[in-house]
Amino acid sequence: MPHPPLPDSDAAAQADRFSHARTAQSMTLLEDYTEMIDDLVRAHGEARITDIAHLMGVTHPTATKAVARLKREGLAVSRPYRGVFLTEAGNAMAARVRARHRIVVDVLLALGVPADAAEIDAEGMEHHVSAATLAAFEAYLRR
Amino acid sequence: MPHPPLPDSDAAAQADRFSHARTAQSMTLLEDYTEMIDDLVRAHGEARITDIAHLMGVTHPTATKAVARLKREGLAVSRPYRGVFLTEAGNAMAARVRARHRIVVDVLLALGVPADAAEIDAEGMEHHVSAATLAAFEAYLRR
DNA sequence: GCCAAATTGTAGCCTTGGCTCTATCTTCTG
DNA sequence: CAGAAGATAGAGCCAAGGCTACAATTTGGC
Ligand SMILES: [Mn+2]
Ligand SMILES: [Mn+2]
Ligand SMILES: [Mn+2]
Ligand SMILES: [Mn+2]
Numbered sequence: 389m390p391h392p393p394l395p396d397s398d399a400a401a402q403a404d405r406f407s408h409a410r411t412a413q414s415m416t417l418l419e420d421y422t423e424m425i426d427d428l429v430r431a432h433g434e435a436r437i438t439d440i441a442h443l444m445g446v447t448h449p450t451a452t453k454a455v456a457r458l459k460r461e462g463l464a465v466s467r468p469y470r471g472v473f474l475t476e477a478g479n480a481m482a483a484r485v486r487a488r489h490r491i492v493v494d495v496l497l498a499l500g501v502p503a504d505a506a507e508i509d510a511e512g513m514e515h516h517v518s519a520a521t522l523a524a525f526e527a528y529l530r531r
Numbered sequence: 532m533p534h535p536p537l538p539d540s541d542a543a544a545q546a547d548r549f550s551h552a553r554t555a556q557s558m559t560l561l562e563d564y565t566e567m568i569d570d571l572v573r574a575h576g577e578a579r580i581t582d583i584a585h586l587m588g589v590t591h592p593t594a595t596k597a598v599a600r601l602k603r604e605g606l607a608v609s610r611p612y613r614g615v616f617l618t619e620a621g622n623a624m625a626a627r628v629r630a631r632h633r634i635v636v637d638v639l640l641a642l643g644v645p646a647d648a649a650e651i652d653a654e655g656m657e658h659h660v661s662a663a664t665l666a667a668f669e670a671y672l673r674r
Numbered sequence: 675g676c677c678a679a680a681t682t683g684t685a686g687c688c689t690t691g692g693c694t695c696t697a698t699c700t701t702c703t704g
Numbered sequence: 705c706a707g708a709a710g711a712t713a714g715a716g717c718c719a720a721g722g723c724t725a726c727a728a729t730t731t732g733g734c
Contacts, residue, residue, distance in 0.1 A: 403588030406563065409655035410722090413556065417691075420549065438711055445546030450692055452713070457690085469699060469712060496664065499638070499671045505663035512552035512659030520648035521639065528642045553692090560721075581681060593722055595683070600720085612682060612729060 409516065416515045419485045420444070421454050422463055425472055426482035434471030488522055489514050495525045552659065559658045562628045563587070564597050565606055568615055569625035577614030631665055632657050638668045 424443055428435035441451035455472050458464035463478035474482060492514045496506035517525070567586055571578035584594035598615050601607035606621035617625060635657045639649035660668070 399586055402586050405651050405654045406586075407588040408651050409559075412655050413559075414690085416552075416556075436711075437713090443542055443545050443549075445550040446691085447693065448712070449694085449714080453691070495642070496667075499667055501664045501667040505661050505667075508548050508551050509659050509661050509664045511548045512555050513656045516652050516655030516659075518648050518652050521644045521652045524639075524642055524644040524648075557720085579681080580683090589721085590723065591682070592684080592724085596721070 412516050416512075417454055418458060418461065418463060419481065419515055420511075421458055422474060422478050422482040423485045423489070425458075425464060425474055426479065426486070429471075429473065435473070436471055440472065485514070488517060491522060491525050491529065492517055494529055498529065555659050559655075560597055561601060561604065561606060562624065562658055563654075564601055565617060565621050565625040566628045566632070568601075568607065568617055569622065569629070572614075572616065578616070579614055583615065628657070631660060634665060634668050634672065635660055637672055641672065 421440070421444070424440060425435040428439055428443075432439070437448050437451050437455065440455070441448040444451060444454075446454075455464060455466060458472075458478065459466065462475055463481060464472050464474050466472040489510060492510040493506050496510060497503065501509070564583070564587070567583060568578040571582055571586075575582070580591050580594050580598065583598070584591040587594060587597075589597075598607060598609060601615075601621065602609065605618055606624060607615050607617050609615040632653060635653040636649050639653060640646065644652070
């Protein structure tokens with residue numbers, strides 16, 4: 389049975405798209421946690437592990453591990469038994485993520501997606517919205 | 532330092548959104564592989580591990596492991612050194628995923644997203660598009 | 675038909691991100 | 705101001721999904 393292969397360029401392009409999606413996915417945890425820590429610091433002056441875990445829907449050791457990764461990547465700082473705080477880089481990420489989240493939700497709402505579905509779906513979709521797509525979303529909302 | 536907690540209902544709702552996103556993410560691998568296996572069977576009459584790995588942009592042991600999960604979940608069948616084929620459930624998933632992928636791309640294009648960005652971003656976003664959001668997308672495209 | 679090349683399988687390693695269980699530290703309350 | 709309650713830390717388990725290295729099987733060219 390012959391199997392004429394796809395053109396290499398097409399196959400490579402498709403592989404690149406999947407690779408890109410995997411890379412974007414690896415940012416999800418960092419993005420969601422930085423935004424939430426920023427939320428908590430704004431609301432309470434600090435972000436406690438217990439509150440982070442509660443809001444993320446995970447156990448506290450899971451939240452601790454996530455914060456360890458944030459610290460390792462230079463996005464947050466903390467001292468034992470004290471709250472978690474964002475670095476400048478962390479604050480920049482939080483601001484960017486918050487703005488993008490809002491735009492994604494607004495686009496979904498503008499397209500007629502019910503509010504509850506828009507919030508739920510945006511929480512996952514946002515991490516795959518590139519700068520080019522975000523720019524198009526903003527232009528569409530300003531139309 | 533006082534820290535008035537968020538209302539429990541809001542916190543629970545937010546936790547649910549994150550949990551939902553994590554669950555959706557866990558479907559990504561199954562969805563992308565079933566669609567690709569279906570592509571390959573249509574094009575070549577069979578889906579070989581090497582071709583799957585090449586198109587997914589992973590090594591062949593990674594593709595083998597993914598296929599093992601598909602088999603475990605009743606979405607595919609295969610015999611050693613023979614190709615991989617979808618079950619009825621696998622075919623149903625592939626059809627659903629392919630249709631959803633197209634709609635997501637079409638919506639992005641309709642919003643003015645450049646074609647290359649639309650294809651790349653859709654590959655990740657699609658897995659977080661709920662039935663309600665998909666229905667709204669279809670209605671929007673038929674506008 | 676044989677043999678080399680291609681393909682597939684398998685073992686084992688790593689990181690991420692969940693979890694439970696236990697220990698330690700801090701905070702609050704009587 | 706002690707003791708209980710609450711919060712944090714840490715050890716260790718697991719599954720998913722990447723990888724490399726090596727073994728076995730199949731395929732194709734001569
Ligand atoms: Mn999110
Ligand atoms: Mn978000
Ligand atoms: Mn995809
Ligand atoms: Mn797709």
